[in-house]
Amino acid sequence: METRELRYFVAVAEELHFGRAAERLGIAQPPLSRAIAQLERRLGTVLLERSSRTTSLTEAGQLLLREARAALSAVEAAERRTRRVGRAGTGQSASLVLVTKSGASSELLAKLLDAYAAEPDAVAVDVQLCGIGEQGPMLRDGRADVALLHLPHDSVSGLDVEVLAEEVQMVLLPAGHDWTGRASVTTAEVDALTDPPPARWPRPDGTYPDGDGPEVRDHTQLLQLVALGRTCVVLPESARSLLRDGIVAVPISDAPRVTTVIAWPPHSRSAGVASLVRTALRL
Amino acid sequence: METRELRYFVAVAEELHFGRAAERLGIAQPPLSRAIAQLERRLGTVLLERSSRTTSLTEAGQLLLREARAALSAVEAAERRTRRVGRAGTGQSASLVLVTKSGASSELLAKLLDAYAAEPDAVAVDVQLCGIGEQGPMLRDGRADVALLHLPHDSVSGLDVEVLAEEVQMVLLPAGHDWTGRASVTTAEVDALTDPPPARWPRPDGTYPDGDGPEVRDHTQLLQLVALGRTCVVLPESARSLLRDGIVAVPISDAPRVTTVIAWPPHSRSAGVASLVRTALRL
DNA sequence: GGCATCCATACCCCGCGGGTATCGGTCCAG
DNA sequence: CTGGACCGATACCCGCGGGGTATGGATGCC
Structure with missing residues (x-):
């Protein structure tokens, strides 16, 4: 065929x-x-x-x-991959493309890039941000070589992975909310929460789910709306670095842990990917 | 291209x-x-x-x-897969190929096949046995739809898996051996064992590793040699069903557990495979 | 230096992929 | 009920490209 x-x-x-x-x-x-x-x-x-x-x-x-x-x-x-290393061979730019969801694991990513750059065999890493659920296809069709994914949100079907971090989830609320000061809440409580209504993220196809909450496209916009008391949102622990005045975070005791993994397509265990993965595991 | x-x-x-x-x-x-x-x-x-x-x-x-x-x-x-379901559509036989190493997990496999056959949506399952390390390629190039693999021996790179069982490893010895009656031994002890010498299995390419032990090709032959005091072998716990007079099994306390998984190629989550996996998980 | 080896080039041919014109069947409007 | 619109299949033709043979140019070996 x-x-x-x-x-x-x-x-x-x-x-x-x-x-x-x-x-x-x-x-x-x-x-x-x-x-x-x-x-x-x-x-x-x-x-x-x-x-x-x-x-x-x-x-x-x-x-x-x-x-x-x-x-x-x-x-x-x-x-695509052959074209890329071909161009790289002629002295041109980046020979490794890392892809991750915009705004996720930024701290971990920064540490990883720093540590990898210090490796003796490091090559240039081109970081690409993409929409939800886009990483898998990007790895599979050669647009990217390695990705940071978050279980259970992302599917790792058909990809090789190593676990990098595991974190609890938190609900971010406007300061002064009833739950301020609580040690933790449950998913049931969060699901039932209507004041403020939860923010709505765009789906992969660009449409928004139904609901009362505002439609948001990025974290800046989101945090501003939380601080203004207009919405709330569930995020992993590492989002704590995004906190600012007017926002409180309450851990959700029984929510599934969010696991950050580094993933790459199987068989493509190139030297560059292998080295980057090794570095990530040492963090 | x-x-x-x-x-x-x-x-x-x-x-x-x-x-x-x-x-x-x-x-x-x-x-x-x-x-x-x-x-x-x-x-x-x-x-x-x-x-x-x-x-x-x-x-x-x-x-x-x-x-x-x-x-x-x-x-x-x-x-290959299209050809297969095409033939199946015309009234012909097997529409699901399951592959596993010869002689491994036979008990589990029998239970799985029985349970699956009782499912309302069951289709014919064609069981194929193959050499070590052959399952991955067979799943990837469409010769098989689903496989039983054993970690850490087999690689699951690029395959979707579900864990079915986990078992300890044992060393099989002729009755009357010094270790008869011991509750467990260590990998160090097993590695150092020279009397009897460990059996040698063929590698994927058909050659045998160096060593003093006899070259064996199948379990029958192997067990006979163990009973005769000519060799010993390390096998997972489920091999206990193969035991017979003249052979004793001693658990190895610190050996890595052998994990039996059911694996299938990603994206090919056909109804048949999904149903078989679901059945396997209920066992 | 003659020779064997190995890949590239030159040149020819025909099969196949692609185009236009048209047919046969089906659904629907009037 | 019938003409027309729609849709896929068929018939036929053409030109490109993949495959063949013959040969050239480079290189290592005896």
Whole structure:
């Protein structure tokens, strides 16, 4: 199977419409029909049920869609990473891309970068910030080499990881709130909290969940709204460094611990990644 | 990048010889040279250092070799799995392949298969036995869907896992050995044991490590040799079911626990695999 | 220095991927 | 009920690119 065939199939499987898929691929519809038919013949399997009015995936088609996406990611990763070290070889910039959620574990990250820079075999590290749930795909398709993730929020499916830190979660409240001075609260209490209403973060697709709380995009904005008494938020312990006047933090006794891990794609145990991971484990 | 280009590159990178690589690929040498040159041009990177007498990989080439192998495995997996469910769809047999080391966890495996067969959504499970260290590749290239692995012996790099059991290790000795009746021994003692000498298992490549002990290929043979006083062996606790007259088992107090896990390739969380894993966790 | 080895270049050919035109089936509006 | 819009498949043609053979240029060895 060639990647071209996989790309064609993924396009059709996602659009469920040969015409649109062909347009998206920048080719005409007949060659696309032919390519899919040929793929089906070679696999000895019907992938799409077409009934001239609607197109749908067979069971085999659904499986191939998942597998093909993963395979194409792997091919893309090979290409991207090779391009990168190729450029680096010619004397150019960064040869290691680290990705993490914006605003998370900033303290740990700073310590890690400092410690790694002091290593004898250190290479330049390009730090990229990204949205929630984006790290996995970025590692898989080669846009990044290593990531800082937070369990249980992020999925580490298919990634190799080492645990770096474990911390409790806290609820951040405006000073003067009823709970000020309490040693701890429970998740049940936090879930039931409506005054102030919890802040709403954007989902990966950019939309916001329903609720009374204000929509926030970054930590600065968030903390300001907390200080103003308009909202509250649950954050891991390390967010304590973000505290300022007008905000109090109360630990949540029974919330799951947030575990910070360093993750990298398997098989890509390059010298650079290995060294960075080793450094991280010594922290 | 097309898989053909990756296959060509992997062949050259492994042979480090354009002629042999071309032969292996079943094409002539000039088209291969041209294909590699074109790949290098497209990537903007030199992959191979050729000096008309010897060919070697550049740093970028080494990276691409690793990445290309992984990518090709993923493509192969897509093809193989699709073929399989395609055949299954036409009324034919097994739609789930479980792989494990021969002779390991047989009791657990039997219980799992029984319990799973009783599930309402159960499909046929094709059990395959394979050599040490073969399970990972088999999951990655689609020859298998799910595996039973044993930490720390097997690597789970890049696989999703759930822990099923944890057991201590024991040393199996001929009855009447000095250690008969001891509550436990230490790894240091076992390592120093020369009478009887420890059995030697074949390595993945088929060769045997050096040593005084006999070369063994299967459990039957092994147990017979132990009973005859010719060898000893370290096995996990579950091997107790293999015991028979003439053999005693002594736990090793400080040996690492052997953890049996069920593993599957990420992203391929098909209904069948999910159901089997759920069943395994209920055991 | 002749030779063997090994990769690159030059050149040719044909298969295949891609394009246009058109067909056959299905759903819907009038 | 029927014409038209829509959608995928088929028919046919073309040009590029992947593959072949022949040969050149570089290098290490006897």
